[in-house]
Amino acid sequence: MSLKDEFLAGKILLIDKPLEWTSFQVVNKLRWEIKQAFKLKKIKVGHAGTLDPLATGLLLICTGKMTKQIDSFQAQIKEYTGTIVLGSTTPSYDLETEINETFPTDHITEALIHKTTEEFVGDIEQYPPVFSALKKDGKRLYEFARAGEAVEIKPRNIHIAEFEITNIRGLEVDFRVVCSKGTYIRSLAHDFGKALNCGGHLSALRRTKIGDFNVKNGITIQDFISTLNNQIE
Numbered sequence: 001m002s003l004k005d006e007f008l009a010g011k012i013l014l015i016d017k018p019l020e021w022t023s024f025q026v027v028n029k030l031r032w033e034i035k036q037a038f039k040l041k042k043i044k045v046g047h048a049g050t051l052d053p054l055a056t057g058l059l060l061i062c063t064g065k066m067t068k069q070i071d072s073f074q075a076q077i078k079e080y081t082g083t084i085v086l087g088s089t090t091p092s093y094d095l096e097t098e099i100n101e102t103f104p105t106d107h108i109t110e111a112l113i114h115k116t117t118e119e120f121v122g123d124i125e126q127y128p129p130v131f132s133a134l135k136k137d138g139k140r141l142y143e144f145a146r147a148g149e150a151v152e153i154k155p156r157n158i159h160i161a162e163f164e165i166t167n168i169r170g171l172e173v174d175f176r177v178v179c180s181k182g183t184y185i186r187s188l189a190h191d192f193g194k195a196l197n198c199g200g201h202l203s204a205l206r207r208t209k210i211g212d213f214n215v216k217n218g219i220t221i222q223d224f225i226s227t228l229n230n231q232i233e
Contacts (some may be wrong), residue, residue: 007038012066014058018220026059027047033228037229044064046067048062048069049207049210055206056154058209059207081175082175082204083204084175084192085173086105086193086198087199088105089201093129101199107198110168120191128184158182160178162177174183
């Protein structure tokens, strides 16, 4: 089978998404490169689970007939690492928006931080961030948020299998979390700060695993393009 036929029959690409790229931009870039390489008029390309622009890490890209498997990949458990900054909040729950409130942190201890993680392990209810791509009444939630319009958001049931604190540097808390489909790590950061009575927001996020797929086996967009061009020369 030729490389062109492999892409059409269906491939799974493990891409290490760079900072500030949207998942949609990655899909568009790879689709364009594949079409150019094989002089195709069209090919199906999609991703199995969005990563925010301010997040890096594993993005599963499916081509051709493998796009039919996207739903099953999206349903698999995911692992993330990141950093929560305590003592302040932002409307988007991350660094997309400016800090809007600050809170006292004198009561925060490392023991309290570790103990509070226990509240978030298991089946929990979570409110998605208002700055998200979820749709309500045909509009993305972030469209309401950016227009300053209030919108009612319903909670969703999610499962946190593991929530581990890996390092504490003053008010910066590094973590690793293993969670179900539909979990918003930004919301977890916000709710964690709330539970500590000091507020919190996400300052860094990296997706490390989707099911058995690991970002360690991922490649950058540029590496994919270079490899593709070398294989067809």
